[in-house]
Amino acid sequence: MLAFLLTIGAVACGTQADDDVPAYAAATRDAPGFKGTFRHEFADVDGVRMHYVTGGSGPPVVLIHGWPQTWFGWWPVMPALAEHHTVYAVDLPGLGDSSGSPTGYDKATLARYVHTLIADRLGLRDARVVGHDFGAAVAFQYAARFPADTARLGYLDLPLPGPAIDAPTYRSLSWHIAFHSQRRVPEAVVGDDVREYLALFYPQVSFGGTAFGGTSERSPFTDAEIDEYARTYRRPEVLSGGFELYRALDQDVRDAKAATPVRVPTLLMTAQGQLDATRGTAAPLMTNIVRAVDVPNAGHWLVEENPRFVTAELLRFLDS
Helix, strand or coil: CHHHHCCCCCCCCCCECHHHCEHHHHCCCCCCCCCCCEEEEEEEECCEEEEEEEEECCCEEEEECCCCCCHHHHCCCHHHHHCCCEEEEECCCCCCCCECCCCCCCHHHHHHHHHHHHHHHCCCCCEEEEEECHHHHHHHHHHHHCHHHEEEEEEECCCCCECCECHHHHHCCCHHHHHHCCCCHHHHHHCCCHHHHHHHHHHHCCCCCHHHCCCCCCCCCCHHHHHHHHHHHCCHHHHHHHHHHHHCHHHHHHHHHHCCCECCCEEEEEECCCHHHHHHHHHHHECCEEEEEEECCCCCCHHHHCHHHHHHHHHHHHHC
8 A cells, every 4th residue: 555655674763772872862973073063952842842953153043844854854954054053953842852742733833832942941032943844834933923033034945835825725736745634544554664655755755756747766865864764753653743744734824824924034945946836835924035046956855955055055044
């Protein structure tokens, strides 16, 4: 059934890795530039224990992941950002190595959790908030609901559910959006084959993949990266939480329609060839887009497919 759905290795997720290294730290244990600069932290936020990775010095930058990723999706750009900024890469509530159940997976609710962590727990009232995929919608809600605490907004590769595109239309954009939006079905289909599912999914929305009219099955993710994402998504509650991001689309549309337009300086980045379509959904609610660019030779996975370009654009935007 899994192979059929994707036609159009598992890693243990225990609390400890080898040599008594916590599982959440194993992927970065030997990563150049991590030790001495970054550290893993946890904070309790409204009944959820949130995991985040922080390091560097300078104005704060908050990085918010989408599906099916975690904070680790930002790792290719974090060392360079940390030379100029204090970086906070968060695991969204209920995902990654965060634990507990948020009160909802709509992006406005998730933005409140992130804001409580960043502004209330950490005391940062001038955050530069950058999100990718559904994390971009969370970043938008953060800026819309807490403009006084948001210095800049980075919005990476997501048609914004809202006035320009309603939930039924959104679900029709791709087979995976419709599939993930179903109740209980994706958990039943994917639950025993999470790593295989992720490994087959990542190439589809990469540059040259089927979602972009190509036939490439080459993944921009290494086996080790897929292992790290599978480690967390193999937890049933995390897998289900990831699908809840899609099931919240109706509420996301309602919240975006009710949102105050974002007036903070905004950077819009998309996959190659997707800029105009994405800007059409974002511009009505982001009135100060100071730079909009598509990333050459990149599909949906902007950071993995062209990290040098994305890093340069982020630094130019965040430092200006």
